[in-house]
Amino acid sequence: MNKKITFLIAFALFSIVAIAQQPNKIKNLKFEESSNYRLSDAKQVIKNQLKLSSDNDLTKIQSETDKLGITHEKYQQYIKGVKVEFATYTVHAKNGKIKTMTGELFSAGKLDLSPKLSNVAAFNKALNYIGAQKYLWESPKEAKIMDNYKKPSGELLIFPGEIIQQNKARLVYKFDMYATKPISRDYIYVDAHSGEVVFKNPIIKHLDKFEGNNLKKASKKTVSIEDVFATGTAATRYSGSQAIETTSSGGNYVLRGSSRGNGIETYNMEMRINYNSAIDFTDNDNNWTAAEHNNADKDNAALDAHWGAEKTYDYFMQTFNRNSYDNNGAAIKSYVHFDLVEYGYSNQDNAFWNGSVMTYGDGTSFDPLTSIDIAAHEIGHAVCENTANLVYSYQSGAMNEGFSDIWAASVEYYADPTKSTWVLGEEIGGPIRSLSNPKAHGQPDTYLGTNWYTGSGDSGGVHYNSGVLNHWFYILTVGKNGTNDNSDSYSVVGIGIDKAAAIAYRLESVYLSSNSQYSNARTSGIQAAEDLYGINSAEVIATTNAFYAVGIGSEFVQTCALNAPTSLAASSISDNSLTANWTAVSGAVAYNITIGGTTTTVSGTSYTSSGLLPGTTYSVSVVANCSTGGSGTSSSISVTTTGTAPLSYCDSASTNINDEYIGRVQLGTINNASSGQFYSDFTSISTDLTKGDAYTITVTPTWTGTVYNEGYSVWIDYNQDGDFGDSGEQVWSQSATSTTPVSGTFTVSSSAINGTTRMRVSMKYNGVPTSCETFNYGEVEDYTVNLGDGTPTPDTTPPVITLNGASTIILTVGDTYTELGATATDNVDGNLTSSIVTSGTVNTNSEGTYTVTYSVSDAAGNLASANRTIVVNEASSGSTTVLHEGFFESGWDGWSDGGSDVARYSGSRSYEGSYSIQLRDNSGTASAMTSQSFNLTQYDTVEVQFYFYAYSMENGEDFWLRYYNGSTWTTVAAYASGTSFNNNTFYTATVTLDATNYNFASNAQFRFQCDASNNSDYIYIDQVTIKGIIGSGFAPNSISPLGSGNSGFASFSVEPDNFEGDFRLYPNPTKNILNIQVAGEELIAYRIVNLLGQTVKQGQLTEKEINISNLQLGMYIIEVNDGDEIMTKRFIKE
Template identity: 45%
Template sequence: MLNKYSAATLLLLGGLTTSSLAQDYSRVKSKELDEKGMPSLIELNVQGAAYRLSDAKAALREQLQLAPTDQLDLLKTETDELGFVHEKYQQFYKGIKVEHGTYSVHARQGRVEVLNGHFEKISGLSTTPTLDAAAALSRALAFVGARTYMWQDAAEEAGLRQQENNSAATYAPQGELVVVENQRSTSPQRAGKPMLAWKFNVYAKAPLSRAFIYVDAHSGEIVLKDDIIKHAAATGTFATKYSGTQAGTTDSFNGTFRLRDVSRGGGIQTYNCKKGSSYTAAVDFTDADNSWTEYNNANFDNAALDAHYGAQSTYDYFKNIHGRNSYNNAGAAIRNYVHFDDTPGDGVGYENAFWDGTRMTYGDGATRFDPLTSLDVAAHEIGHAVCSSSANLTYSNESGALNEGFSDIWGACVEYYKDPSKATWLIGEDIDKVRPALRSMSNPNAEGQPDTYKGTSWYTGTGDNGGVHYNSGVLNHWFYRLAIGGSGTNDIGGVFSVAGIGIDKAGRIAYRTETVYLTASSNYAAARTGSIQAAKDLYGAGSAEEQAVTNAWFAVGVGAAYGGGTTPPPATVTYCASKGNNVAYEWIDYVKLGTIARTSGADAGYYNGTATSTSLAAGSSQTISYSAGFASTAYTEYWKVYIDYNRDGDFTDAGELVASRSSNSAVTLTSTFTVPASARTGATRLRVVLSDASATTSCNSYSYGETEDYTVNITGGAAIAGATTGGSSSMGLTQGATARGLELYPNPATDVVRISMPDNAPLVSVTLTDLRGAKVTGVRMEGDQLNVSALAKGIYTLTATDGQKVFHQRFIKQ
């Protein structure tokens, strides 16, 4: 999360030097810091000793405190409709490009108003590779593991040369030496650290993929994979209906008509892959009389009309609403390829659509989809192209979720632009045979996505490039709340109220955020900061639009509400361990509560099912079912089921033991319980324990049996203590509405942090984790003081316990 600090606080953070303090008081209005303590957005005063645009490099040098090894080179300059001049700079370290390291200067009337971006602080990094490009490419290709690559296909190579009008064009990867953050290592010494790496653009033909692969130039480790092909959905869940035949611009050629439009930018061209995977073998769709009604046939040829119409509509939206000339703002041709199949001849259509960095590709679908060419999918894919030419958000983790979310936003905006009566807030509703939609912006939870940052359904695994299609739900819901408004309580207890500003204004703010203020490595905190600045640019500081943007972010769990108030922390309490040591004789084989329904074998004594959740309304009556599996003899077993209703990290409070049974058979047992009205709203832990010992509790390592944990989302319950729309709230999770949270001071800290426990509780133990969640060792406790003098600068989470309850609080080491 980004935090705003005064100039005095920034001095403690190392953001200012003593010599530049007076200067920054006159020039700097406010600063936002990223998770590494570097400025991500600097708002400058435009009166007095203001920076002129001609001083842009000096401004960057002073505000980012550039070292002699640092260099920022001008990439491009643009002027927008508000009169802002935007200069984007690329970071280099010792002459080597720092991947995703860009910083922008935003000036109006010759004065610099805002600096923003991502700057990587690097020191002591060797820029001499020990692994050459050829060896690194071998590592990259071994990682991709494709059967064939595009450069191995002579026809594809010839087609590329013709398309680029360049006889030397090739798909063969050319190594580029860069500095990049290691996003794949699990080692605390390497994870998140800048590395010297070889970068390759690897385009695989079978199986189909295209990505930038980064190989450590010393160890050969793959440190990052950034997908260029960005799918509408890797698995898809749409309920499909054809959008119908649409009128579109074509051209006349050799006595017939074809799906080519020369009236928009560099043109819109729609081709037929003929259920194959070759782009060079694709042909034109043609029609004798320019009346394409016969294309509604068993071959789904009318999908080509949808793709063509969708590209035209998307071009028109960006041109007429945002003044953007095609996806690259330079009139690039938009090429669509329909009837694509990556495994021709297998009788199964390709169930996907994607932008590959060059063109739009659409499959015909099979069991899940009809042809994936609906209007919102077309706008979604072209939206990826817009992103590639602007923010270029890295396709993994939070930046990848933003990448996907902005594409969904453009899908919604283009649908609304063409037909305000459409189901704008559903994504892919026209093409899905199975579900109502692939994603819902108004109710992301309905399609398995989170509507709150790190709330219900937030994905924490490594699949789907770190959850890019899952966690995009937070940005989607922010946009919905910004446009429509609404009030309520989010998953982490934030009580919000948003006055909607309509989809037109929301779209303008989203567009400016993506194209002006975001960079390749931007996360949700940066998106919040950028969108607030975009609202100020468009509608003025303190405007209703700025307030709505801020409050919409609060509604989805990112940052404070406008005018004060903070989002309570995600439910990150640490639960005690519970595990059976032996499952040779008995185990849990069935648990069902609401939408949780799991049948299983033995899971080595413990199963972490917290990624699976169900919702329980406060005050409702619920029935849970469970049964044991036995290897042979059915022994007497003791069941205990717990729910942490007050979300304090334990199961010892009154009413949290919701079921206690015993049985000596494999029959399914049921227990009924009532969720108390006082249960805290939000996600919490369900624990099911099966043991052969009646004395087993919620926190045991026991001889025989098994424990399974799940997540339940309490709705309509009590808010977390301190969760208000004004004032401040505690970072600690405590019982009771008046309980005080864990306090740390000074914060930021230099040498020691004093710890004050809630309600003068005893301090039993303390652990410290960094922003990656890695445990920090080597810190000393002396009474209630933690010695942090040896810590690196950054943001840390301190976890303290009184022996019964667990509390969390963040602090900054300067």
């Protein structure tokens, strides 16, 4: 079947033949339901349908899937490696099938792409054109506030002539020129051949027509959650009493809120022009009264700017789930009392967005320009810059302004429906514009009608001709009957501001591109309404007729009014097919059944669709067809096929292969040589890999000229979960090098899942790439690998038996023997404890040596056994005296602090209670704790028993127990990491000294001393007991692990290695467990607060991890208090 495309042509300005002659001019393509274009082929579909030459290339710069399940992929055009300004094309697809494509691409013709001017010469041309006295880069502190603005170096681009109503493209340098006296910020495009300034695209967007040429870093301080979530009451200048979010600072409250994105901040310029000199507005009790702030300086205007920014953020977040203007939580900063006259304006009557912050004048003929509709209008420009990015010139610039007016009305209605929604600036002494009656303020209400501006001033009339889009939104919202300037009679039924705003937002954020015109707005506005509310819906009708009312396009024609089929249901659902059934509609001659974007016409009331993807949700809709043509109202349901959905991997690509790319990849049977692409899908090429085997991968770079340093990385999705982020899946990396080829060896994970999976090979200029990165120079290639077990290796390894408790137990006749048991593990069969067979008996009524044997076999027949010796001694007449017990709960318990590397510690590494003694490193006695003196002269034996915990001790590092016999120190026991003990586990040890081998002096002492390397290795000593024994019956030296002890820390490291700093939490975002790192070992209190300021969890950090599985999804703030400092951080529960 031939694929068909419907061309969407507004106003019928072009014929189909004309479009065929210049296919790259097509701005809107809508595919018929019977077409079969796949999203995975999007780049090639664009090239084919727009008939792009081989000099053209497309780079994917954005991909997102909206809540309707429609994926939008945006591509940037390049010609011979040079970026084409304003040239993007967006593919819109559902369930992997392309539905529509929108945007605009351009031709360079025979343009010479070798510049005759250097970028320095072009920059001087731009300087002369602006002719300012001062520029922002001359004031580094000011520039840092403006998103760290830098002196422009110039970007070489192709500039389409269509932007300035010309036919020929230009090779240009683009400069972001920010002048501060007089004020202007524009993108200046300088012809790279002639030096002519081709175009000026204003970045500063003013409230009305204008003719004319981080705060200081705060010192470290304690900020509690109450400070972060302070809620004040503000007597605003224009909107009465309102709740605002503030922050406590230096004993006062300031206009800075933290719960919205990265903050809402409002500052006082004090009628100055240097942003770096701005100060805070302050209030001593967070009750911002009119008596305090409705002063001669009109400081209460700042309360409106702050509240307006908050409500604008809330509107976009709650209505469209948009996190600030950039959808990435950008801080919204407002500067009030700005001296516009000093900055180059003729008066104080303006406000503007400068590409980074909001700036408000105090007004000359107006009151301060901080009302909520003006705040929303200016922030609306920031939204446009981060979505459609409409060029601020002629029709596209008029729509840029129009959308800002739309958001001004929408936010004002959201914040206070009692206000005058349909006029702008009424509270500052206006209004200055009217959405309900644009002509009242000199704007057109009809495209090309009365008041339509045709000159070049005001950037082509952006503040005039915006009235057309304004009025369309008003009519769409409230409805209207009338006749426009074209003598067209219209009747529109309004759909309400919420639905109208949803259509406008989708139009701006999804479908429009930089050079879109009013005709494109109509086409895409109708498409947005169809997406949201369905074909032929009341909302689509109203959207179409509202455009007709303002002179754009024809009115809606309903050709078929059949009812929607009823009882639509699916049956026989499998991995790859389903059957849809419905009830017949009277008068229908056929039905269009659409499943996953594919439409089929059938005469009956059922249809079976095959070739579907497993585990995928499909939209199923059916509509009845009239005999006269057209279709009625549709019915729809969602159906999910059985089975597991196919994996979808993240995108990674380079944006430039002019200098280097991957020339060859070799691994196993893969030996693939290729030419340069930003990304290459070679998943049709595969090799077999055996788990547990080692392999060498070789990557050969290709340089087109100069040899550069390249970094490399290779990933394999071992667990086949559709990502490369799991432990061990980065199998090889190589830091930047000019060596060629480069090779690395890796061993396939033995825990990998058998079967086919993805391998990604990435090469990046001068750095090691990450798996989902888009970078400037290099290439990314994907391959397939088949993982398997290979030839099984016979299991010849016996199980390992571990005794519970000591291997030798000393008892006295008459004592009771308690069987302690053992555990068994096997490298293949796992836990075999339940299979252990115990043999041997112990008679504690008879002196002697007894043996208890523990035996176990694994499935391969490998046998293991272990013995425990029980010695039953004859009862003696001797006695035992406890000479010392040290628990360290209330102090050092008679032990002395050796110095800088010894400390009394409180925390989870203490065996008994909360406290123990911490030893570290190898600084001699400074790494030691020494006991008091004991008189041991009367004893035959002395026994020292203690408990300890090791942390970060490297293999072979040790600690000692030493004994002082009155004249010299002797090491009586040494314990080494990896031999005697392992990290992160509690142990008990017993050391026995007898009088035949040691001199028991009257001033004997004991000392624990650490002998690790000097890199923060720790031993924690606890519950030390020293006994003097007269007679026999003592136990020999021993050391035994205690499993997890009483603190639960044996199974994992309490803290990640190499932590430096005061406070860290990870992972973030997290689903169930939040790990906390705090410097020091003090007892830490914590509490977690939601964005409403409510405490949802609190307690003590006894285990350095918090289970948050019962919290709702969203953002939280955690506060930790170590007794000296209160620290806060945000985290996300996902």
